[in-house]
Amino acid sequence: MFLQLPTRTLDLGRPRIMGVLNVTPDSFSDGGRYVQPDAAVQHARLMVEEGATIIDVGGESTRPGAEPVPEAEELDRVVPVIERLRRELDCVISVDTMKPAVMDAACAAGAELVNDVLALQAPGALEVVARRRAAVCLMHMQGEPRSMQRDPRYGDVVAEVRDFLARRLQACAGAGIAAASLLVDPGIGFGKTDAHNLRLMAELDTLLGLGRPVLVGVSRKSMLGRLLGLPAERRLHPGLAVAAVAAWLGASVVRTHDVAATAEAVSMSWTLRQARTIQR
Ligand code: PT1
Numbered sequence: 001m002f003l004q005l006p007t008r009t010l011d012l013g014r015p016r017i018m019g020v021l022n023v024t025p026d027s028f029s030d031g032g033r034y035v036q037p038d039a040a041v042q043h044a045r046l047m048v049e050e051g052a053t054i055i056d057v058g059g060e061s062t063r064p065g066a067e068p069v070p071e072a073e074e075l076d077r078v079v080p081v082i083e084r085l086r087r088e089l090d091c092v093i094s095v096d097t098m099k100p101a102v103m104d105a106a107c108a109a110g111a112e113l114v115n116d117v118l119a120l121q122a123p124g125a126l127e128v129v130a131r132r133r134a135a136v137c138l139m140h141m142q143g144e145p146r147s148m149q150r151d152p153r154y155g156d157v158v159a160e161v162r163d164f165l166a167r168r169l170q171a172c173a174g175a176g177i178a179a180a181s182l183l184v185d186p187g188i189g190f191g192k193t194d195a196h197n198l199r200l201m202a203e204l205d206t207l208l209g210l211g212r213p214v215l216v217g218v219s220r221k222s223m224l225g226r227l228l229g230l231p232a233e234r235r236l237h238p239g240l241a242v243a244a245v246a247a248w249l250g251a252s253v254v255r256t257h258d259v260a261a262t263a264e265a266v267s268m269s270w271t272l273r274q275a276r277t278i279q280r
Contacts, residue, residue, distance in 0.1 A: 001213050001252065004180035005112040006133040010053070010092055012213050012252040015266050018094065018115075019044070019052030019259045020219065023059050023077040024069070040081045041088060048091045051263030054113065055089070056255060057081055057106070058096030062117050064149040064189070064222070074102050079109050086110030094137070100124040107132040117141050117190060119168040126175035137183040137215050137253075138168045142191025149191065157196040158203045161186050165210055183253065185215040194223050201242065204249040216246040217255035219262070236261065244269035 003010040010016070021044050044055045059077035060069040069077075078095060085093050086109065094113035095106035100122055103114045112134060119138040120126050129136055140161045142152055154160050165184045172182055184207055186200040200207075207214050218224065224238040225231060236258055243254045243262050247269040256262040 002180065003135050003183065003213060004178055005092065005135050015247045015251060015270055016053040016253050017051050017259055017263050017266065018054040018056050018215065018253050018255040019047030019050075020255060020257045021047070021055050021057045021081070022061070023057060023081050024061050037080050037084055041084045044085055044091070045089055047259045048089055050260035052091065052259045054092040054094050054253065055085060056094040056096050056115055057085070057111070059102070060097065062096070062145045062190070064145060066145045068146070071099055071101055074099060075105055078102065079105050082106055082109040082111055098122055100128045103134070104128045104132065107134050113137065115139070117187065119165070120172065121168075126171060126177065130176045133181070135181040135183070136172065136177065137185050138165055138172070139185040140164050140187040140190065152191045152193055152196060154196060157192065157199050158206050161200060162206050162210065165207065169210060169212065179212070182212050183215045184210055184212050185217065188216065188218050189221045189223055194226055197223050201245065204246065204251065208250050213252035214250065215253040215255060216243075216251045218242045218246070219256040219258060240265040248273050
């Protein structure tokens with residue numbers, strides 16, 4: 001499978017790593033260490049050397065409880081960093097935003113992929129992405145970051161997430177966005193209990209049935225600590241296990257803060273999976 005970007009294609013014949021580049025002073029795990037453009041670019045360079053194909057630049061945290069960031073502030077954070085990444089690094093640049101104006105400015109600065117936890121539901125978002133010919137990650141979220149973990153409820157979480165993503169794929173088609181430019185994402189931790197997250201992981205093949213590559217992000221999420229009774233600083237190893245399983249089940253992109261370790265875990269999982277496919 002390939003992902004159509006504005007001026008090239010990304011080969012997803014093997015799983016790719018999306019490295020998280022937070023340019024927020026309040027990010028849940030990087031604690032604002034990369035707010036300076038120099039430090040951000042340096043961190044991105046390291047992630048590319050460690051095996052990241054995509055760098056996901058975010059100026060507004062979407063973790064549970066996070067407060068919205070004003071548009072002007074978000075633009076100030078992400079645009080200078082994207083301009084420098086474009087000039088200095090060889091990677092696909094993604095912008096993690098819910099705001100159409102930020103999507104537009106980010107694409108003008110060199111972003112090729114829009115990673116939107118709102119799946120382009122904001123007024124004007126579909127139009128911006130269509131005009132820019134950007135690729136998109138459509139993610140499922142119940143509620144909004146500030147309050148989404150208060151009382152998440154579903155009848156059948158897998159069916160509801162699948163049907164939501166199918167409707168957003170349709171909305172993109174209606175706006176003239178090429179199917180080949182679209183990724184889908186169950187949104188692990190976004191308005192979901194641990195049981196909901198586990199069901200979505202266990203039934204990832206249901207999302208593969210949508211016919212588009214699947215992105216999974218579990219890196220450092222609170223579910224990992226809760227399920228195993230571990231403190232926040234010990235989420236790396238369970239996160240690697242989930243990344244390996246996601247790749248085994250067919251995820252095409254794994255979003256992570258811990259690129260070197262995740263790239264190795266995913267490569268090993270993929271190598272084993274390939275050996276099985278060839279043998280049978
Ligand atoms: C994700 C994702 C994302 N996750 C995509 N974009 C985050 N496409 C940001 C917790 O429970 O999975 N896919 N952008 C980070 N979101 C969270 C959610 C961080 C939950 C932490 C938690 O700790």
